[in-house]
Amino acid sequence: MSSDSILYSPYTLPCGITARNRLVKAAMEENMSSLGNVPGESLYSLYRYWAHGNLGMVITGNVMVDKSAMTGPGGVALEKDTDIAPFQKWAKIIKSNGALAIMQINHPGRQVFKAMKGKAIAPSAVPLDMGKHSKLFAQPREMTCQDIHDVCKRFVQTAKQAEKAGFDGVEIHAAHGYLLTQFLSPLTNQRQDEWGGSIINRARLLINIVSQVRAVCAKDFIVMVKLNSADFQKNGFSFDDACEVVNRLEALGVDVVELSGGSYEAPAMQGQTRDNTTLAREAYFLEFAQALVSKTEIPLMTTGGIKRAEVAEEVIEQGCALVGLASALAITPDLAKKWQQEWTYSGIIPHCAWKDKSLASLANMAMVRRQLRRLGNNLTTLRDPSPLWSLVLDMLHRKKMTKRDVG
Ligand SMILES: Cc1cc2nc3c(=O)[nH]c(=O)nc-3n(C[C@H](O)[C@H](O)[C@H](O)COP(=O)(O)O)c2cc1C
16 A cells, blocks of 8 residues: 555666666657747746656656657657757756656657648658558658668667757657657558568667667666557557567666657557557556567566556566556646555546547647646646537647747
8 A cells, every 4th residue: 555555665677776666657749848849937846746746756847859750749859959948947856856857759750740841751641641641741752771870870869869958868759649659560560571571570679779878878878768558550560579679678688668658640548449449447558568578578667547556556566677657647747746645546548539530639639738738837637627618729729839939
């Protein structure tokens, strides 16, 4: 029970750095950057809540490695020449009360909104299939080998910048349908060269990035990878593929693999699949993590659907090193403290049950993002936000941010 639970025990990562407990704030894109796509007052206010939430580790929302390819409006980007002062302040706030600060770094590939007018590149020119919402997304262009090397270099440069800014580590985003996932999945990677075909080839870009980040950053810099346990689409990236990738990552000294799943097309990270796989009602990917634990030495973390201490504890008891929480920490940023005071306290994950699954998924995200903005404005969060009103507010916010970022 509570404070003597394994959840509150420290954990030392392979690089030698210790997280004070097993509870991790997982990445959530905030869309709250200041002008110039850098962190500013709203993000600082938001992260102060988590910094004081007794978490072992706080992972930022995804930070882009290329400012001309953003996952969304109001995003954060960190390139080789970006002024790191705002990032130094961000890291300092996150670490101010003992949590480790990890920056998630990402490239969207084809998952780019047309309105953002950004670069949409992908291993193959396969557009996103979001049914009647597909037209919201840009048509991707197939990447040249030069583009692939450029992306690799950018990930490495961003990781180095994160280290310079004082972050304890980075998490390379290879989940949820973004560029590195597009390389991993045979549905989106139809290349015939050394970057496509076998899982070894499809994983080459991720492996190159990880090994180069390891080479240029300090030995005790934490390197994590967020990986899909599968993409939950027919003939897509399978669990066997995931096991093979983890096997390769192990040789590179990765500190943690965070297991998630899905993409914009099949948002398994919200508990929905497109291939009829049934996910657990809470801790969606625990079964996959259990199956992987005995196959790898890499510490595992799983995120998705966790809002109760009992379930989080089960994740650790089943062999994961860390447990990730996202939505529940948007509504209750001090959930880790609340569980210490009241073990049975249940966090909240907003859930929209609309029939249009794509729209419901957008509403789920909108409800969470609304809470992030409220915390960024030092307002209390809402326990039961309206999906429709949250969606409207989210659209207005995104429109304002799009106008700011792209005119
Ligand atoms: C508003 C929002 C933004 C998100 N942004 C990211 C992101 O930037 N990077 C990432 O890896 N996952 C992102 N996620 C997914 C979460 O990290 C997590 O995998 C997913 O929400 C399932 O966990 P949960 O049930 O605890 O929310 C986001 C989720 C939400 C709700």
